[in-house]
Amino acid sequence: MDPHRRRSAWRLQASLLAASLLACLQAAAQTSFDCSKAQPGTIAGRVCRDPALAKLDRALGQTYGAALKAAAGERPPLLQAEQRGWIKGLEECRKEADARACAEQSYRRRNAELQARYRLAPGNGPVSYVCDGMPADAVRATYYRTEPATLIAERGGAVSVMFQQPAASGARYEGRNEMLWEHQGNATIRWGYGAKEMQCVRIAPE
Structure with a gap:
């Protein structure tokens, strides 16, 4: 093949490759x-x-x-x-x-x-936690296998969505103003902005 044809073939291949890469990027x-x-x-x-x-x-x-x-x-x-x-x-x-x-x-x-x-991911629960020895003021949490992991907690008529955070031990979740940190059946829960932390125990389902 003469040099002119080789250059033309190379330019054609380069153009096709560039078009292919552009299409891939656009699709991505x-x-x-x-x-x-x-x-x-x-x-x-x-x-x-x-x-x-x-x-x-x-x-x-x-x-x-x-x-x-x-x-x-x-x-x-x-x-x-x-x-x-x-x-x-x-x-x-x-x-x-x-x-x-x-x-x-x-x-x-x-x-x-x-x-x-909307329960579009597998979940575990609900799990109930009795805090500060007050069964009437329990926190109920359902854990979902999402990315990041989430839980939905309920206390009275209030609901909080929390996301898992790094923790040295146990499982720690934080929401807008709430926190739940569980380790071996015991949990520290904070509910509301500036609220004091409650010491809670997970109870077996009835």
């Missing part, structure tokens, strides 16, 4: 929303450019779709409004020093929360 970065509407400098724009975040977005989109079906009879219907609020809150990650890490954690936690709330 597909999202649950229209990236053409994402504004520069937004978290949405970052998700469109980041295949790993785009994958988390697609996973959340699938979970959200399943949650919508599970919430069809929910009254009042809150899920859609909550999701819009979560999307708005996600953009606050722009203000963080590590915006990407913030967005990744937000996606993972939202996905786990929906899986737990």
Whole structure:
């Protein structure tokens, strides 16, 4: 083959390879929303450019779709409004020093929360804890095998979603203002902002 034909063949191969790589990147970065509407400098724009975040977005989109079906009879219907609020809150990650890490954690936690709330993941429980020797003031918790692991705790009429945190021993979960740290059947629970920690014992189901 003469040099001119070799150069032409090489350019053709390079063009095909570049097109193939571009197609792979575009496929990897597909999202649950229209990236053409994402504004520069937004978290949405970052998700469109980041295949790993785009994958988390697609996973959340699938979970959200399943949650919508599970919430069809929910009254009042809150899920859609909550999701819009979560999307708005996600953009606050722009203000963080590590915006990407913030967005990744937000996606993972939202996905786990929906899986737990709408029982889209396997769960164990509920487990009851009697705190400070007061059986009438028990905390009930159901543990879900999500990523990260979650639990939904109930106390009286209040409900808290908590996510597992690193712990030197036992299993520690934290929510917005609540904490449950269990080790070998004993648990320390804090319920509410600024509340004192309660010493609790897991009780066998009746």
